Amino acid sequence: MLVFEADRSQPGTHALVIGVSRYPHLPGGDGAPATNHFGLTQLGSAARSAHHFAEWLIHEARLPVPLGSCRVMLAPSPEEAQAPEIQARSGGCSASDFLEEANDWIADASRSPEESTIFYFVGQKLHSPGSEDLLLFEDFGAPRGPVFKGGVSFMNIFQGMGSNASLSSQVQHFFIDGSRHSVDESMGGFLRGTTDVFDVRPSQVDRRAGGTFHAAVPGGQAYAHVDGVSLFLETLLKGLRGGAAVRPRDGRGWAVTAGSLATWLGSESRAESERFGVALQYELSIRGDATVCTLDKPPSVPVSITLEPPEAMMEAWLKVVSDDGTSVHAARFDGPSMDFDLPAGVYEFEIVPHWNWQRLRKLAVVSSPGLRQVFTVRAQEATP
Amino acid sequence: MFQWLHEHAASLPAPLGVCELLLSPSVLEPDAAGVAQRATMENFELAANTWREAARSHRDNIALFYFAGHGLIRNTTEKAQVLLLEEFGSKPHKILSSGVEMANVVNGMASLSELDPMARMQLYFIDACRSFPDTLTAYQEQQGSTIWDIPAVDPKVPYKDDRLAPVIYTAEPGATAFGVEGTGSVFGEALLASLDGGAGRYDEASQQWTVSLASLTQALPEQLAITNRKYDTQQMVRFSDIGPDALLRTLDQAPLVEVTITVEPVVSRPLTGVSVANADDVSVIEVAAPFPEMHRDHIAAGNYRVTAQGVKKYLTAQPPATPWRLQVQADG
Numbered sequence: 001m002l003v004f005e006a007d008r009s010q011p012g013t014h015a016l017v018i019g020v021s022r023y024p025h026l027p028g029g030d031g032a033p034a035t036n037h038f039g040l041t042q043l044g045s046a047a048r049s050a051h052h053f054a055e056w057l058i059h060e061a062r063l064p065v066p067l068g069s070c071r072v073m074l075a076p077s078p079e080e081a082q083a084p085e086i087q088a089r090s091g092g093c094s095a096s097d098f099l100e101e102a103n104d105w106i107a108d109a110s111r112s113p114e115e116s117t118i119f120y121f122v123g124q125k126l127h128s129p130g131s132e133d134l135l136l137f138e139d140f141g142a143p144r145g146p147v148f149k150g151g152v153s154f155m156n157i158f159q160g161m162g163s164n165a166s167l168s169s170q171v172q173h174f175f176i177d178g179s180r181h182s183v184d185e186s187m188g189g190f191l192r193g194t195t196d197v198f199d200v201r202p203s204q205v206d207r208r209a210g211g212t213f214h215a216a217v218p219g220g221q222a223y224a225h226v227d228g229v230s231l232f233l234e235t236l237l238k239g240l241r242g243g244a245a246v247r248p249r250d251g252r253g254w255a256v257t258a259g260s261l262a263t264w265l266g267s268e269s270r271a272e273s274e275r276f277g278v279a280l281q282y283e284l285s286i287r288g289d290a291t292v293c294t295l296d297k298p299p300s301v302p303v304s305i306t307l308e309p310p311e312a313m314m315e316a317w318l319k320v321v322s323d324d325g326t327s328v329h330a331a332r333f334d335g336p337s338m339d340f341d342l343p344a345g346v347y348e349f350e351i352v353p354h355w356n357w358q359r360l361r362k363l364a365v366v367s368s369p370g371l372r373q374v375f376t377v378r379a380q381e382a383t384p
Numbered sequence: 385m386f387q388w389l390h391e392h393a394a395s396l397p398a399p400l401g402v403c404e405l406l407l408s409p410s411v412l413e414p415d416a417a418g419v420a421q422r423a424t425m426e427n428f429e430l431a432a433n434t435w436r437e438a439a440r441s442h443r444d445n446i447a448l449f450y451f452a453g454h455g456l457i458r459n460t461t462e463k464a465q466v467l468l469l470e471e472f473g474s475k476p477h478k479i480l481s482s483g484v485e486m487a488n489v490v491n492g493m494a495s496l497s498e499l500d501p502m503a504r505m506q507l508y509f510i511d512a513c514r515s516f517p518d519t520l521t522a523y524q525e526q527q528g529s530t531i532w533d534i535p536a537v538d539p540k541v542p543y544k545d546d547r548l549a550p551v552i553y554t555a556e557p558g559a560t561a562f563g564v565e566g567t568g569s570v571f572g573e574a575l576l577a578s579l580d581g582g583a584g585r586y587d588e589a590s591q592q593w594t595v596s597l598a599s600l601t602q603a604l605p606e607q608l609a610i611t612n613r614k615y616d617t618q619q620m621v622r623f624s625d626i627g628p629d630a631l632l633r634t635l636d637q638a639p640l641v642e643v644t645i646t647v648e649p650v651v652s653r654p655l656t657g658v659s660v661a662n663a664d665d666v667s668v669i670e671v672a673a674p675f676p677e678m679h680r681d682h683i684a685a686g687n688y689r690v691t692a693q694g695v696k697k698y699l700t701a702q703p704p705a706t707p708w709r710l711q712v713q714a715d716g
Contacts, residue, residue: 365700
C-alpha cells in the first residue's frame with residue numbers, strides 16, 4: 001500500500017516497510033494448519049513496529065535524499081488491529097502481495113542512481129546455516145505448494161536491489177527485525193521452493209553503500225515489549241533520533257551514518273541484554289559509511305563528571321563553557337559525580353577545586369553514539 | 385600483517401599466541417621468499433586446523449584471519465567467495481579445486497553451543513578480488529574446496545552462533561582488489577595505517593588512545609580514500625557481521641592527524657590570521673595574515689582552541705584527517 005508519495009521529478013528515498021504479526025496457518029491462526037510449523041507461532045508486535053517505523057520515515061526523518069515514496073504492508077494481530085491507524089493500513093501480506101509491492105518499489109528505485117532505498121521487515125524468519133534468511137509472509141504454511149512458498153529469500157531481495165546500473169551505485173539500507181529461527185539439517189542446506197521476487201544478474205559490479213541491520217544473529221532471538229514495539233525498533237529509533245549521531249567530517253551539523261548506527265546498535269545490544277536479562281545480539285554489516293539521516297540540532301547527551309580523588313571534591317566547582325564563550329553549566333560538586341545533559345559538541349570543562357588542589361581545564365567532545373558520557377578527572381594537589 | 389602483529393604484540397588486547405603464516409611470493413617479492421611455507425592447499429589445511437584448535441582452547445581467545453591474493457565469487461550470495469591458493473588452475477577438469485570456500489572457513493569457526501570454548505572474537509580480513517568470471521557461467525554448478533566439515537545442528541542442543549566475527553572485504557561483489565607493484569595492496573596499506581592510529585579514538589573509560597572495531601569501521605573508509613588518492617585507485621571496503629564494539633589495540637600516544645584549515649569568505653583572508661592551541665593553551669599552529677587558500681599541518685589528535693579574528697572555536701582533530709572550515713566576518 002502506497003501511503004506516501006512526493007514529487008516524482010526529483011530523486012527520492014523509496015521505502016518498503018513490512019510488518020507481519022498474523023500467520024493464519026501457524027498455531028493460533030484461523031487458517032488450515034501448516035504440516036510443518038517449525039515451532040513458529042503468531043506475533044504480537046510486528047505490525048505495530050512496522051507502523052511506527054513508517055511514521056518516523058514520513059513525519060520525522062531528515063533523509064539525505066528526501067522521502068520519495070513509502071509503501072507499507074501490515075498484517076496485524078487482532079489486538080494490533082484495534083488501533084485504527086494500524087487497521088487502516090492493513091491488507092494482504094502474502095508472498096505474492098509482496099512480489100507486487102516489491103516490483104513497484106524497485107521500479108521507483110531504478111529511475112536514477114541518485115535514488116535511495118530503505119527496507120524494513122519484521123515478522124517470522126527462518127535461517128539455514130547453509131543458506132541465508134527466509135522472510136516469512138502471511139501465507140507461510142499454506143497447505144498447497146512447497147513448504148517455503150510463503151517465504152522470500154532476503155538474499156534474493158538484496159541482490160535483486162543491485163541488479164541494474166542505477167541500483168548498483170545507490171545508497172540502500174536494510175533493517176531486518178525479528179528472530180532468526182534455525183532450520184535443522186533435515187530440510188537440507190538450502191531452503192528450496194521459496195518465492196523469488198527479483199531476477200539477479202551476477203555480473204553486475206555492486207558499488208552500493210549503506211547498511212544491513214539484523215535484530216538477531218543466526219539462531220538468535222529477538223524480543224518485544226508486550227503491547228509495544230520490538231526492542232530492536234525501539235533502539236533503532238532512539239539511535240536515529242540522535243543516540244547514534246556523529247559529527248560528519250566536514251564539521252557541519254550532526255548525522256547518523258551506517259557506521260555510527262552499527263556502533264550504537266552494537267553498544268545498546270549489550271546494555272539491553274543486562275537491562276532486560278536477555279541475550280541480545282544484533283548482526284550488522286555496512287558498505288562504506290553512508291548517511292542514514294541528519295539532525296536539525298545537536299543531540300542531547302547525558303554527561304557524568306567524576307572527580308578523583310574523592311577528597312578533591314570538597315568545595316570544588318565545575319564550569320562548562322561552549323566554544324562561543326557561553327557558560328552552559330556551573331555547579332558545585334555535592335557527591336561523587338555530577339550528572340547533567342549537554343547538547344553534543346566540544347566544550348571546555350574547568351574544575352575549580354579547593355585551594356589545596358590545582359585548577360583543571362580540559363577540552364572534551366561530548367558526543368553520541370553511546371550511553372551516558374562519563375568523564376573521570378584526576379585532580380592533583382597544588383604545589384606549595 | 386604478520387610483521388605488524390609481531391611488532392605490536394604488546395598493544396593487542398590478548399597476548400599473541402599461535403601465528404600461522406603461509407606465503408607464495410612472486411619474483412617481484414624477493415624479501416618474502418623462503419620466509420614461510422608456501423600457500424598450497426595442503427599447507428593451508430594443516431595451518432588452518434592448527435589455528436582452529438588454538439582458537440578453540442578458550443572462549444576469550446581472539447582469532448584473526450588475513451588473506452591477500454586472488455579471489456572470485458561463484459554466485460551472488462554474500463559469502464560465495466572463493467580464495468585462490470598457489471596451485472589454482474592446475475586441474476583443468478575441476479577448476480576451483482585449489483580455491484577455498486571462504487564461507488567454509490568462517491562457518492567452521494562457529495561456536496556450536498554455549499559450552500563450546502571456541503574463541504568468541506574473530507576477525508576476518510579478505511584482501512582479494514570478488515570478480516565473477518564469465519567462465520563460470522559455462523558450468524551448471526561450481527564449488528570451491530572445503531577444508532573442514534561443518535557439524536550438523538543438534539536439535540537437542542539450542543544452536544546459537546554468538547561469535548563477534550566481523551568479515552572485512554576489500555572489494556564489493558563483482559569488483560577487483562588493487563595492489564601496487566613493489567609495495568603491497570591498497571587495502572593492506574590502508575588497514576595498517578588505520579591500525580597504526582588512523583582509526584585511533586580516545587577512550588574516556590581507560591583514558592587511553594585505542595583502535596576498536598567501531599573506530600575501524602568509521603575510519604577505514606576514510607583512510608582508504610586517502611590511499612586511493614595516493615595511487616589513483618577506487619578500492620572500497622565492506623564490513624559484514626559487525627556487533628558490539630571490541631578493542632583491537634591500544635596506542636602509546638595520540639596519533640598524528642592531518643588537519644587542513646580553510647577560511648571563508650575569501651575576502652576575509654587578507655586580514656585573517658589563525659592560531660591553534662591545545663587544552664593546555666600551548667600554541668601548536670600559528671598562521672599570520674594573510675591566510676593562504678589552505679593551510680595543511682599535522683598535529684596530535686585531540687581537542688583544540690582555534691582562534692581567527694578574535695573568534696574562538698573548539699574543534700577536534702580526529703584521525704585520519706580532519707578539515708577545519710572557519711567562517712569569519714567578511715570585513716575582518
